[in-house]
Amino acid sequence: MQGPPQTGPRALLSGMLRQALPASLRLRLRKWRLGLGVPPVGGVDFGDLARTTPIAPHYGYLRGGAVDRYYIEGFLARRGADIRGRVLEVATAIYARAYGQGVSQVDELDSIPGPNVAFAGDIGTEGLLPSDAFDSIVFTQTLQYVFEPAVAVAQLYRALKPGGVLLATIPVITPLEPGDNGWLWTFTPKVARRLFHATFGAENCSIEIHGNVFAATCYLHGIVVEDIDTKMLEPVDECYPVTIAIRAVKRAA
Numbered sequence: 001m002q003g004p005p006q007t008g009p010r011a012l013l014s015g016m017l018r019q020a021l022p023a024s025l026r027l028r029l030r031k032w033r034l035g036l037g038v039p040p041v042g043g044v045d046f047g048d049l050a051r052t053t054p055i056a057p058h059y060g061y062l063r064g065g066a067v068d069r070y071y072i073e074g075f076l077a078r079r080g081a082d083i084r085g086r087v088l089e090v091a092t093a094i095y096a097r098a099y100g101q102g103v104s105q106v107d108e109l110d111s112i113p114g115p116n117v118a119f120a121g122d123i124g125t126e127g128l129l130p131s132d133a134f135d136s137i138v139f140t141q142t143l144q145y146v147f148e149p150a151v152a153v154a155q156l157y158r159a160l161k162p163g164g165v166l167l168a169t170i171p172v173i174t175p176l177e178p179g180d181n182g183w184l185w186t187f188t189p190k191v192a193r194r195l196f197h198a199t200f201g202a203e204n205c206s207i208e209i210h211g212n213v214f215a216a217t218c219y220l221h222g223i224v225v226e227d228i229d230t231k232m233l234e235p236v237d238e239c240y241p242v243t244i245a246i247r248a249v250k251r252a253a
């Protein structure tokens, strides 16, 4: 697809410079650019992406598996051995049940009371959780709703037994949910490191970044894992993070 011709002094100058090159060199330059997969200016083929609304709303959940879940579930599956003993999970305890190994009890935490919710309230308010109670906490995709994230991280730390493990994920490049749903923050990897290192100690945290420009574009559009070759989700580009995944261990007493 050829866009409208570029105008203005810069375009004029670069056109003149190109014309000044011998034809054979111009051809080699063009082949080199195509070889890098970089279309010439005005030559980007937007295909199905030439639209101002997403291909599918709500992360593509109705279409298939959302890109963020590919990272979240991969992270939890790799860390299944950490999900053991008495486990606390935010919202429904699906991940503790799916990935846990040797789970003896699962308690649910949510801001909204419910029949299976053992701890109902704001995790950003002190005193919601008991101290030194859990071997493992699964805290996925929730910190963005908490007005006081540092209080939440400190409270999760306190609620772990010494040696207990927190597995948390945070969205970065993401569509927002429509309406007044309580979503407050967007975190960067840098602030996530500061938050968790300050409470757990850097030596007790491992913080993974997942995503690249392809993954972020797919996720924004609700293009799902069934649409794509998931190998394309694997390269990590720190400039285009989709998900931050944190494993943090409470220092043994």
Ligand SMILES: C[S@@+](CC[C@H](N)C(=O)[O-])C[C@H]1O[C@@H](n2cnc3c(N)ncnc32)[C@H](O)[C@@H]1O
Binding pocket: 090, 091, 092, 109, 110, 111, 112, 121, 122, 123, 124, 140, 141, 142, 145, 146, 147, 182
């Ligand atoms: C998107 S869900 C995340 C958990 C789910 N397992 C997941 O991975 O998507 C967010 C959950 O956090 C709860 N929540 C929102 N704000 C909260 C807060 N301040 N304290 C505790 N839970 C909160 C919501 O009610 C909701 O159940």
